[in-house]
Amino acid sequence: MQKKIEFKFKNPGESPGYLLGQVTLLWQRKHKKVLDPLNLTQTQFVLLTALGWLSRENDTVTQVDIANQGNADRMMVSKVLRTLEVKKFISRQEHPTDTRAKVIKLTNEGAKVLQKALTAIENADIEFFSVIDNKLSSFNSNMINLIEQNKEE
Template sequence: MSNSIEFHFNKTEDSSGYLLWQVTTLWQRKIKRELDTIDLTHTQFVLLASLAWLSKNQEIVTQIEIANHSKTDRMMVSKVLRTLQEKGFITRKEHEIDTRAKAITLTETGGKILQRALTMVEQVDINFFSILKDEVKPFNRNMLELITENQ
């Protein structure tokens, strides 16, 4: 049966999707190893970082804005934010204007853990992508183009 399966690519290294999967898996494994030391998942980190980033430019940040910024599922964001609230890293309050929305804020404890996590994750990124040397900026531009064109 498996001999009759036809693949478009003759070699796995010709498949951009498969290579992206492998690179992402390796990178996420390194991130996880670091974040495990401070009891934070990668998703929790991304949502905390998105909240902090959005908070730099606006007073009130909602769950939907965090989901849109991080390009993650809204229901998943709600569940993860609940966990972050239980850990004391964020507060969730009724939005002053839109009663259906929740206003999310980073607590002092959340800010401290996020700063530790940022240092760890940024160092993993620097180390992981340093192999690309002068090609990091073009690589990032290519990723941004893929994101923009495939939204």
């Protein structure tokens, strides 16, 4: 006879991890629909956004800066940046003081596609999260708290 499996939660609707996973899958599908026509993946969009954000304050954004901003694995960032370079969305130049680093810059084409993607994603997010209406700031605060409390050092 098979051993009975014990669950802490009575049903999936009581499991925050399960629910977060379901919400994430739906949210990612919505993003994929708006990013596909722009020839971007979700990861490419996140890294372009990090670059765009960091470039507002700094003229010498590096791959490490982008990885840190996006809380991403450096090797993955390197691979994705190479793809974005092939697509002509970014350029890499010699760093003025660090010979090991490259300065990453948005190209004109990259800036155009990023602006289109930002508009599309922001509109998709507004629509997606509209169901929680006036509780959005509380929801965001809870997510920030989860991120801060669970970051790996």
